[in-house]
Amino acid sequence: MNYQQPALRRALAADYAIGLMPLTARRRFEHLLLDDPALRAELAQWQTTLATLTAPLPEHTVPDRVWHAIEARIDPQKLHIPAKRPFWNWLRITAVACSLVVAIIAGALYNRDTLNYSATLMAANQQPAISVQAYSHYLNVAPLTLPSVETGRSLELWAIPADGKPVSLGLLPAHGKGRIILSESQQKLLGAPVTLAVSLEPEGGSPTGQPTGPVLYQGALAGL
Amino acid sequence: MNGTAAQSGLPCHGLGKLHGAPLHLVWRTTISSDDADELRQLLAECTLGNRRAFENLYQRVSKRLFAVALRCMNRSDLAEEVLQESFVRIWHNASRYDGNLSAPMTWMVNITRNQAIDQLRKHREVPLTEEQADTLFDDSPSAHEQLDSQREAQALQRCLETLEGMQRTSIITAYFQGVSYADLATQLAAPLGSVKSWIRRGMERLRRCLES
Numbered sequence: 001m002n003y004q005q006p007a008l009r010r011a012l013a014a015d016y017a018i019g020l021m022p023l024t025a026r027r028r029f030e031h032l033l034l035d036d037p038a039l040r041a042e043l044a045q046w047q048t049t050l051a052t053l054t055a056p057l058p059e060h061t062v063p064d065r066v067w068h069a070i071e072a073r074i075d076p077q078k079l080h081i082p083a084k085r086p087f088w089n090w091l092r093i094t095a096v097a098c099s100l101v102v103a104i105i106a107g108a109l110y111n112r113d114t115l116n117y118s119a120t121l122m123a124a125n126q127q128p129a130i131s132v133q134a135y136s137h138y139l140n141v142a143p144l145t146l147p148s149v150e151t152g153r154s155l156e157l158w159a160i161p162a163d164g165k166p167v168s169l170g171l172l173p174a175h176g177k178g179r180i181i182l183s184e185s186q187q188k189l190l191g192a193p194v195t196l197a198v199s200l201e202p203e204g205g206s207p208t209g210q211p212t213g214p215v216l217y218q219g220a221l222a223g224l
Numbered sequence: 225m226n227g228t229a230a231q232s233g234l235p236c237h238g239l240g241k242l243h244g245a246p247l248h249l250v251w252r253t254t255i256s257s258d259d260a261d262e263l264r265q266l267l268a269e270c271t272l273g274n275r276r277a278f279e280n281l282y283q284r285v286s287k288r289l290f291a292v293a294l295r296c297m298n299r300s301d302l303a304e305e306v307l308q309e310s311f312v313r314i315w316h317n318a319s320r321y322d323g324n325l326s327a328p329m330t331w332m333v334n335i336t337r338n339q340a341i342d343q344l345r346k347h348r349e350v351p352l353t354e355e356q357a358d359t360l361f362d363d364s365p366s367a368h369e370q371l372d373s374q375r376e377a378q379a380l381q382r383c384l385e386t387l388e389g390m391q392r393t394s395i396i397t398a399y400f401q402g403v404s405y406a407d408l409a410t411q412l413a414a415p416l417g418s419v420k421s422w423i424r425r426g427m428e429r430l431r432r433c434l435e436s
Contacts, residue, residue: 014427018395019341019402044325049431050399051330052380054337057295059287066290066304067282070311075275 003032009042017046069150119196120144121217129217130176130198132157134190139169143176149200155216156205159186160195171205172198194221263328270318278315285329286311289336296340296400306343310336341402383433391426394419 003009015021016029033040117134123145133140141157149155155172157180167189170180182190199206200213263284269277289310293303313335321331384392394408405423409416 011424014424018398018423018427019338020398020405020408020423022404040322041325044322044330046427046431047334048326048330049427049434051333052434053396053399054288054292054295054333055380057288057291060290060294062286062290062307063304066286066308067279069308070282070315073308073312074278074315 009039013039013042014046017043017050065150072150117190117221119219119221121196121198121219123217130172132196132219132221134221136187138182139180141172141176141178141180152203153213154201154203154205155198156201156211158197158199158211159189159221160197161189161192162194166197166211168206168209169196190221195219196221260327260329263332264323267314267318267321267328270315281314282311285332288329289332292333292336293340296337296344296402302343303340306336306340310339313339337399344402379434383430386429386433387426388422390414390418391422391429394422395426395430398423 003012012021012029016026021029033043115133115135119132119134120128121130121132123129128144131142131144139157155176157169157172158166159169160166167186169182169186172178172180195218197211197215197218199211199215201211202213206212263281266277266281266284270281286307290303290307293306293310294300297303297306310332314332317335321328326334387395390412394412397403397411398408403411405416405419408423409419412419
């Protein structure tokens with residue numbers, strides 16, 4: 001085909017702009033666009049004409065969740081935690097201090113639940129995201145740079161043993177920090193070398209018993 | 225594929241269902257050249273990584289782009305996904321916007337519409353009716369009255385009126401649904417040759433009219 005013929009160029013640009021070009025022709029046309037500024041201008045004319053079709057559409061209020069999702073996408077390491085009031089900070093410090101005292105006393109008395117393993121789960125960009133400490137009967141989970149999860153989704157923690165089939169350890173607490181109690185079979189599982197991973201799941205966790213969403217963070221569980 | 229899933233929920237956003245105030249707003253925000261300059265400036269700041277400019281841009285155009293996504297997807301949850309993806313692209317590709325080629329709004333509408341038809345092509349959930357395709361530019365008197373209030377709107381309406389019914393229907397169907405010529409021919413129950421000729425002649429006529 002002679003791509004220099006003006007009528008043909010105009011017709012091709014029109015087909016491309018409205019989206020009626022078959023896939024292979026589309027790729028070829030995009031290739032032509034790269035080195036042909038006049039063709040790009042021709043295409044832009046058609047796009048301008050067609051965009052006019054959207055002008056009479058009534059504007060629509062966009063739910064806030066869309067903006068939050070965009071923010072999380074373009075800046076995934078940002079923590080979306082509301083500002084805390086000083087009163088709560090004091091209350092929290094007091095509570096933490098009290099629970100520390102209780103924990104130390106309880107630890108000294110029973111000394112049963114010892115810290116066995118720990119893991120730092122990394123995001124895809126190698127930023128540490130979550131710290132996990134494995135005790136005999138439970139896991140302590142603390143977010144380092146965990147982004148907020150949109151409503152309707154949950155983060156689920158998985159142990160991936162050497163044979164590769166992930167076993168759910170439960171959902172991460174809503175704000176990232178908290179404790180996950182381990183069942184006996186889960187405790188046994190953590191005795192062997194495993195990788196921990198966190199996947200994005202529908203609210204309440206994976207409906208299938210296996211991860212269904214993307215794996216956001218992972219890391220190996222190492223003995224202390 | 226599920227042929228009815230996308231039909232539920234949202235009303236059609238035809239001109240005949242518009243109320244006066246939003247229409248004025250639409251035209252002011254799309255046509256004003258001052259506004260185009262500001263959007264151009266915001267896009268330029270986005271290329272420098274200015275998040276505040278991006279948020280400002282979002283405030284300015286998200287309602288309009290959401291309307292485009294809704295018109296294509298016919299379902300608000302799918303339209304929200306399209307809008308989210310579109311803005312992520314606008315943020316990452318702002319440096320690709322060429323102010324010499326087109327207005328900023330045209331560029332952003334195009335990104336949104338491309339996202340939408342990509343999704344539609346993947347799922348192909350939305351069987352189109354002629355009625356749906358026509359609702360955008362129906363001929364009810366109220367639509368005329370509202371459009372008459374703005375000069376630019378008149379121009380569009382005048383140009384659309386120069387198109388024959390099938391030219392208009394096939395262009396609007398192709399633009400908002402991203403279907404192929406073969407699909408169009410099936411949906412409009414017309415020979416492929418006729419559909420191609422409606423699209424070609426209709427687009428030429430529309431462009432020449434809008435440029436005149």
